Amino acid sequence: MSKTISPLAPKSYPDMPAIDGVRIATAEAGIRYRGRTDVLFVSMPKDTTVGGVFTRSKCPSAPVDWCRRNLEKGSARALVVNSGNANAFTGRKGAEAVKMTSDIAARAAGCRPSQVYIASTGVIGEPLDASKFENVLESCAERATPDGWLDAAKAIMTTDTFPKVATRTVSLGGVDVTINGIAKGAGMIAPDMATMLSFVFTDAPIAAPVLQALLRKGADRSFNCVTVDGDTSTSDTLLLFATGGAADRGAPRIALPSDRRLAPFRQALEDLLRDLAQQVARDGEGARKFVTVRVTGATGTTSARRIAMSIANSPLVKTAMAGEDANWGRIVMAVGKAGEPAERDKLAIWFGDIRVAVKGARDPDYDEARTSEYMKRDEIVIRVDLGLGRGEATAWTCDLTKAYVEINGDYRS
Numbered sequence: 399m400s401k402t403i404s405p406l407a408p409k410s411y412p413d414m415p416a417i418d419g420v421r422i423a424t425a426e427a428g429i430r431y432r433g434r435t436d437v438l439f440v441s442m443p444k445d446t447t448v449g450g451v452f453t454r455s456k457c458p459s460a461p462v463d464w465c466r467r468n469l470e471k472g473s474a475r476a477l478v479v480n481s482g483n484a485n486a487f488t489g490r491k492g493a494e495a496v497k498m499t500s501d502i503a504a505r506a507a508g509c510r511p512s513q514v515y516i517a518s519t520g521v522i523g524e525p526l527d528a529s530k531f532e533n534v535l536e537s538c539a540e541r542a543t544p545d546g547w548l549d550a551a552k553a554i555m556t557t558d559t560f561p562k563v564a565t566r567t568v569s570l571g572g573v574d575v576t577i578n579g580i581a582k583g584a585g586m587i588a589p590d591m592a593t594m595l596s597f598v599f600t601d602a603p604i605a606a607p608v609l610q611a612l613l614r615k616g617a618d619r620s621f622n623c624v625t626v627d628g629d630t631s632t633s634d635t636l637l638l639f640a641t642g643g644a645a646d647r648g649a650p651r652i653a654l655p656s657d658r659r660l661a662p663f664r665q666a667l668e669d670l671l672r673d674l675a676q677q678v679a680r681d682g683e684g685a686r687k688f689v690t691v692r693v694t695g696a697t698g699t700t701s702a703r704r705i706a707m708s709i710a711n712s713p714l715v716k717t718a719m720a721g722e723d724a725n726w727g728r729i730v731m732a733v734g735k736a737g738e739p740a741e742r743d744k745l746a747i748w749f750g751d752i753r754v755a756v757k758g759a760r761d762p763d764y765d766e767a768r769t770s771e772y773m774k775r776d777e778i779v780i781r782v783d784l785g786l787g788r789g790e791a792t793a794w795t796c797d798l799t800k801a802y803v804e805i806n807g808d809y810r811s
Contacts, residue, residue: 429530440476447604461635506536613638620672687719692792
């Protein structure tokens, strides 16, 4: 965890209301860090449903394997997250550590191990000593409270410089329900779901298959639009838990994704996921600028997205942002290398509302002084129109500074 808070960090944090049935506690288990919390324990009531999406890495962590298997049952009672050790690329010892963790958590929560969801973040390749959870999780279960969302977000941080939280309240069938989310992520961030760790909770009574459908679409429009460095983690996990507590207040039980009453909830969930995803980009390791890339006029949505990510992932584009250099030549390069339909002489490029290039050449009205002043902002918008169709997409990223190299050059030290 960095001591220097990102200049792009939020100026304040929202008040996070309680979620019916959710109880939170954090602890210091000494996994890797000293003098800070590194374990999050969340307990949930019976009948809590769950949906999840995970990394597509061919070298997933042991906790990802565990969660994928449990997800088939669609039931959850507890969540355990540790920071400091990813328990990835740890072979049989990794699987044994997950099993031990789930057994300890199940005893603490009074549930089956298969109802325990586990996530780990930190160094890859080092065995996780799960015996450190003995007594710790039991203590967490005894003192867990409905509060502590910000503490929960802090406990799962690694190189993050600030905790990431978001909340929304929305009507479901005329009854207000709450959605709370936390996330961690600053490096090893690239779209392939879920590009970090994020845990979302609601008191809405929604069936597990519906949560799964909501999460897949929502993730595709949020976390899968974020990149910091183009590297997808072995541990990426996004879980959505629904306690169903709002049913006692008259909220309808949602059993089908096509239920029209679900529309406001879907919109609120996607808005919350975008909020968390953008916070991840704002906390990119060493970041000083938050960059939005918008592509329009592509032959289709998929093409637009690939071009947007080509721009957002380009080290040359990102270092130009860090240097406050309006170098649209690097944008052209990134468009051209994407392998998608593009015609040089139809291309137009903007920084903010300043058009710097049009019809394959520099804009005749280009103003260097005005553009240079714009590039000094903390938030930069790059817009590209290909002039070929109606496809469009947006990606969020950050600049690439010397600090990124410093952070990752001694990550294991």
